[in-house]
Amino acid sequence: MSVLVVKNRRVKGALVHELVRGGVVVLVLRSGPWPDCELLERMELYDSLKASIDKDKCDGCGECLKACTKGAITENFRVVEGLCEGCPSCFYVCHTNAIKFKQVKGAEYEVYSCGKGGLVRLETVPGAREDVYVRSLIGVARKLAEDKDSPLLVESPSFLPLGAKKALLLSDGSPISAKIAEELTEKGIEVLVLGETWDTDEVISWLRE
Amino acid sequence: MVKRIAVVGDRGVGKTAVALELAKALNITLLEAKESFLELHYMIQGKRIKLRDFVGFYPEVDKERCLRCNICAAVCPDRAMIRDWEGYPYALPELCSACTSCFRACPEGALKPSENVVAEVWEIRGRPRVVQATGRSLKAVVKEINEEWVMDTDRPELGLFSDVVLILYDDEESKRYAIKLKKFYEDNDLPALLLGNKGYGSPSVPRSVPPDVRVVLALLENF
Numbered sequence: 001m002s003v004l005v006v007k008n009r010r011v012k013g014a015l016v017h018e019l020v021r022g023g024v025v026v027l028v029l030r031s032g033p034w035p036d037c038e039l040l041e042r043m044e045l046y047d048s049l050k051a052s053i054d055k056d057k058c059d060g061c062g063e064c065l066k067a068c069t070k071g072a073i074t075e076n077f078r079v080v081e082g083l084c085e086g087c088p089s090c091f092y093v094c095h096t097n098a099i100k101f102k103q104v105k106g107a108e109y110e111v112y113s114c115g116k117g118g119l120v121r122l123e124t125v126p127g128a129r130e131d132v133y134v135r136s137l138i139g140v141a142r143k144l145a146e147d148k149d150s151p152l153l154v155e156s157p158s159f160l161p162l163g164a165k166k167a168l169l170l171s172d173g174s175p176i177s178a179k180i181a182e183e184l185t186e187k188g189i190e191v192l193v194l195g196e197t198w199d200t201d202e203v204i205s206w207l208r209e
Numbered sequence: 210m211v212k213r214i215a216v217v218g219d220r221g222v223g224k225t226a227v228a229l230e231l232a233k234a235l236n237i238t239l240l241e242a243k244e245s246f247l248e249l250h251y252m253i254q255g256k257r258i259k260l261r262d263f264v265g266f267y268p269e270v271d272k273e274r275c276l277r278c279n280i281c282a283a284v285c286p287d288r289a290m291i292r293d294w295e296g297y298p299y300a301l302p303e304l305c306s307a308c309t310s311c312f313r314a315c316p317e318g319a320l321k322p323s324e325n326v327v328a329e330v331w332e333i334r335g336r337p338r339v340v341q342a343t344g345r346s347l348k349a350v351v352k353e354i355n356e357e358w359v360m361d362t363d364r365p366e367l368g369l370f371s372d373v374v375l376i377l378y379d380d381e382e383s384k385r386y387a388i389k390l391k392k393f394y395e396d397n398d399l400p401a402l403l404l405g406n407k408g409y410g411s412p413s414v415p416r417s418v419p420p421d422v423r424v425v426l427a428l429l430e431n432f
Contacts, residue, residue: 080369
């Protein structure tokens with residue numbers, strides 16, 4: 001598995017399109033639609049929990065406010081849903097049993113077959129932990145890559161290497177892109193830097209190695 | 210005029226450049242909160258010092274008490290708990306955000322807290338003054354910074370700690386994302402401004418020209 005680190009988003013779509021047609025399986029974030037590909041599967045992931053406080057039961061002791069490591073509970077005991085990650089910290093400290101959880105949609109993903117290659121497209125709900133969903137979908141993408149006998153490329157949320165040994169960096173030519181390459185190399189990751197143009201066959205053989 | 214402004218948006222829309230110019234114009238702290246790659250120390254002159262490590266508690270398993278019931282993995286919101294070849298759980302420190310859910314969930318009390326750095330906070334004494342936060346537990350860090358700031362972040366949820374959010378976009382794809390973000394902030398009762406920006410990746414905008422933030426400042430006057 002290799003990671004795709006995107007600093008120059010403008011060429012990402014074109015690169016992913018070419019790689020997929022050339023026989024690579026890519027786990028891609030948000031981009032699309034992909035009309036040339038055949039949709040195999042679409043799933044919604046409803047595994048994200050959000051806490052809420054029952055006003056009738058709450059006596060305002062403030063223990064939940066102290067326990068929450070995400071800063072998701074306000075002074076007047078309301079849960080800011082965008083900040084809540086559904087860990088039961090507040091639930092365990094509440095002595096009046098006022099905390100309830102509900103399940104909300106965290107992400108959706110689609111699996112596509114595109115000739116020799118394939119795609120897994122992930123779109124998370126804003127505020128959901130993108131990296132957690134990417135990590136949990138690597139298995140799905142790996143299975144597709146095995147079926148296709150293709151190398152696997154996973155787009156990284158922010159600049160996390162996700163445990164890969166190789167990184168494909170889409171550079172915008174700025175000094176910051178060079179620093180990203182440097183930091184990845186320091187972590188022992190082999191980096192291939194791509195600018196505005198590239199030789200798709202070369203990139204694919206580098207991914208296969 | 211608002212005190213805390215978050216600048217968010219897709220990658221490469223110019224968040225950092227706009228946030229930098231805003232912080233200069235308003236003469237307040239620039240807060241860079243990113244999970245994995247900080248860049249302002251490459252852009253701003255000034256002495257850089259580490260303010261602190263943000264330490265959280267990360268679970269260590271006592272194998273003599275553990276029943277291998279897997280409840281700790283089920284409650285973990287970071288999905289940081291995986292199992293070794295004997296079926297005992299262990300937490301990956303790079304995923305754990307130290308919410309301590311697992312300690313409370315364990316029916317046998319088999320998890321012992323061990324210290325783990327979940328975020329680092331740095332300061333650059335330059336103009337503007339910069340505070341940089343990086344790591345797994347940025348919410349806890351940002352919540353504690355009680356001053357006026359302009360925040361440059363790639364995590365949209367951190368925008369919820371601000372008084373107003375500025376969402377940048379530069380093309381169709383980033384605009385779609387920006388509209389989704391706007392809805393997210395409105396659902397959480399926070400005002401959000403959409404702003405088309407010529408990102409630094411486009412060839413027509415040379416990198417040496419800083420973005421003009423006068424329009425943004427005029428918009429912010431209304432809050």
